[in-house]
Amino acid sequence: MSKCLITGHRGYIGSHLYKALKNLGHEVIGIDLQDEVSHDVIKDLKEGTDGLFHPYYTSFQPEYIFHMACWPRIGLCLEKPVETMQNNVIAGSILLNFARKCDSVKRVIYSSSSSVVGDGFGPTNPYALQKLATEIETKMYAEIYGLDTVSLRYFNVYSETQDTSGPYATAVAHWRHSLLNNINPYITGDGEQRRDMVHVDDIVSANIFSMNYDKDFKGKIFDVGTGDNISLNEIKDIILQTHDVQFDYTIARAGEVKETRADIKPLEKLGWTASISVNEGIRKCFVFGGKK
Numbered sequence: 001m002s003k004c005l006i007t008g009h010r011g012y013i014g015s016h017l018y019k020a021l022k023n024l025g026h027e028v029i030g031i032d033l034q035d036e037v038s039h040d041v042i043k044d045l046k047e048g049t050d051g052l053f054h055p056y057y058t059s060f061q062p063e064y065i066f067h068m069a070c071w072p073r074i075g076l077c078l079e080k081p082v083e084t085m086q087n088n089v090i091a092g093s094i095l096l097n098f099a100r101k102c103d104s105v106k107r108v109i110y111s112s113s114s115s116v117v118g119d120g121f122g123p124t125n126p127y128a129l130q131k132l133a134t135e136i137e138t139k140m141y142a143e144i145y146g147l148d149t150v151s152l153r154y155f156n157v158y159s160e161t162q163d164t165s166g167p168y169a170t171a172v173a174h175w176r177h178s179l180l181n182n183i184n185p186y187i188t189g190d191g192e193q194r195r196d197m198v199h200v201d202d203i204v205s206a207n208i209f210s211m212n213y214d215k216d217f218k219g220k221i222f223d224v225g226t227g228d229n230i231s232l233n234e235i236k237d238i239i240l241q242t243h244d245v246q247f248d249y250t251i252a253r254a255g256e257v258k259e260t261r262a263d264i265k266p267l268e269k270l271g272w273t274a275s276i277s278v279n280e281g282i283r284k285c286f287v288f289g290g291k292k
Helices: 012-023 055-060 074-079 081-101 126-145 171-180 200-212 232-240 265-270 278-285
Strands: 003-007 027-031 064-067 107-113 149-154 156-158 186-188 197-199 220-224 248-250
Touching: 003 012, 003 055, 012 027, 012 200, 027 055, 064 081, 064 200, 074 081, 074 126, 081 107, 081 126, 107 126, 107 200, 126 149, 126 220, 149 200, 156 200, 156 278, 171 186, 171 232, 171 278, 186 232, 197 200, 197 278, 200 220, 220 265, 232 278
Parallel strands: 003 027, 003 064, 064 107, 107 149, 149 220, 156 197, 186 248
Antiparallel strands: none
8 A cells, every 4th residue: 555645635636536545545645725724735845944844744755646736727817827826836846846855755646637738739828837837847857856757637527526616617517506506507608619528536547547557657748538528518418308497608718728639549558548438427417306
């Protein structure tokens, strides 16, 4: 069994990974601003002027670090580009420095995003730029310092348990919340934007696979998705099969790309693939209430 440190272990994906690793018998600790006593990567893992780190984390001797902590969602990063840059990029720099100087660390597994690709020409919004910056830095640490790192580019993550409140919920989470509260769900733009939707259980599986992989990744980057995609209008049609609801259309969101689809071949070659198809997973999210 391994010793694992998860940043952002109280978040949506981090909490699922934390539970899965615990259930497998691994020793796991976390850092999260949402802890009862708030813990911040920027403060807790920062190297002191004496060259030392917080003894709680060094004495734990983590072998695998899952860096998931971030302020997610494009909307928030558009509203607060400076604050999110500090939390999403500087925190990554501090964590990588801690990892390279902590002799017990075998690998850093970084949670990146498919948004770094944009429409094929790079980031189109601050969130994507921030994710790309840490991707580049993790690769640099592998090349310069010999710290084994891997970046996992998640596509659109969803599940039946995703937080359904707040303005930064994903489309699936927002629509679940709307249906459960008798509110008309809304679609941004024309609804023809297509997304590779990947279930959170598959994201957890990819992280654990990356931890257990017996060769060095050397800073490589992998897409994590199904290799398929679905439009918002097609998801709407699935919902309308079981629910009587009216969808409202609103203006398109700034910086939003038209289509995403994971290139799953590189991870497949190593032995990992998603187990939940887009259609199967989406249908599971809306098996409540419904038409009489």
